[in-house]
Amino acid sequence: MxxxxxxxxxxxxxxxxxxxxxxxxxxxxxxxxxxxxxxxxxxxxxxxxxxxxxxxxxxxxxxxxxxxxxxxxxxxxxxxxxxxxxxxxxxxxxxxxxxxxxxxxxxxxxxxxxxxxxxxxxxxxxxxxFYYSKVAELKGDTPWSLLQTAVEISTQEESGSQSHRDQLKRFMMLSLWGNKADGTNEKVKSTMHVAGDSLVFDDYLVLVDHSDQVISDNVGTELLLDLAMADHMLTHNWCDKVTFNVKAEPIYVSDVIPADVNEHVWEMQRETRTPKVQALGKRLAEYVSKGQIVIRPDTYWNQYTFYWEMPVELHARLAREATLVILKGDLNNRRLLSDRLWPPSTPLEEVVPYFPTAFVAFRILKSTPVMGIPGNVVDNLEKEEPLWRLNGEHGTIQSVLKTSSVSK
Structure with missing residues (x-):
């Protein structure tokens, strides 16, 4: 690049x-x-x-x-x-x-x-x-309760274009908080809940009708909700294809590899799941078989590189194929920031002027580097909550949206 x-x-x-x-x-x-x-x-x-x-x-x-x-x-x-x-x-x-x-x-x-x-x-x-750590979370009730919330949102009747948009925003908030489920950080994981406001949510977030790419993070709750969001975007005609970019090899305990995606889709279809969750699993399996959901592993995600060092081939593929890239989790944000301590209010566009297409980044704050947070918010948090960057109680949904040429 x-x-x-x-x-x-x-x-x-x-x-x-x-x-x-x-x-x-x-x-x-x-x-x-x-x-x-x-x-x-x-x-x-x-x-x-x-x-x-x-x-x-x-x-x-x-x-x-x-x-x-x-x-x-x-x-x-x-x-x-x-x-x-x-x-x-x-x-x-x-x-x-x-x-x-x-x-x-x-x-x-x-x-x-x-x-x-x-x-x-x-x-x-x-x-x-790390397989046994990964499947342990799926044995609990919380992931399935949150997934049930997601399918209820998706199956609600829409009353107009604003409702269509509001549904997606609710999905995005749920997907954001699913990022708390991090296998390397039990302290943050233990604070999981559905309610709560993100620090930053770019309201001017519009998906266009083509192909979205997800740079995945954690298995368990987060992957279940990411798959539900993919189903929602496909079923409600936000896009016609979703690609999950996943690690080629196990890393960070809970990070997604291809086998995890298949297992989560299968787990949704167990007879013990609710009818709506089972139906979701069956739709996802069908989307995979039709090529509307693609699982794409790459060793790039397992390497010590930042996004400004993205290989030419990957840069070109994202520019060519993706209308929007959805970046999940703390690790992907650290790649955007080059794991450097930029002033926290530095605009996102200045920190990341190089990305090949429009992107939105979901993150529960679990490490020190941050960007794009208004100065008054930073000042208040520094006074009232010194560990705000680390405690998993705050999140950001930030985007850089621009026109991109996408070839069908």
């Missing part, structure tokens, strides 16, 4: 988040949250992991706390040779002597999950080490 030197210079004026400052969220992530994710991976899998894999994961957890040097993928040559992403990581890390805390936070988080795959022999077994 071509971005101007002027933009890069401006972006680099702002600090990238690193993990070596005590009493910061990034430092806590590297020394507490991520090591606990590794220990949970061991306990959740029981004897499904080899004794060697268990030993490796527990040692990795300790190394993160101790700020040890980050090992290269080539430390695990047999698995790295089978991986499509290990070369990316090897080239990034080799010769840099990175340690777990003296490194860019975004890099540390993503690479830790790649190491989990190498350490658990994922590239041989194809066993998702």
């Amino acid at each position: 071509n971005v101007s030197d002027k933009y890069i210079a401006r972006m680099q004026q702002h600090d990238e988040v690193v993990a070596n400052m005590p009493d910061t969220f990034a430092h806590t992530t590297c020394t507490v949250r991520m090591p606990q994710v590794l220990r949970d991976c061991v306990s959740n899998n029981g004897d499904r992991l080899s004794s060697e894999a268990v030993k490796r994961l527990l040692l990795l957890a300790d190394d993160m706390v101790k700020n040890a040097e980050i090992p290269l993928p080539s430390t695990f040559p047999e698995q790295a040779a089978k991986s499509l992403t290990s070369k990316h990581w090897e080239s990034l890390l080799a010769g840099n002597s990175y340690t777990w805390q003296n490194s860019p936070w975004f890099l540390v988080e993503q690479y830790m999950f790649h190491l989990v795959l190498l350490m658990t022999d994922y590239y041989t077994t194809r066993f998702d080490p």
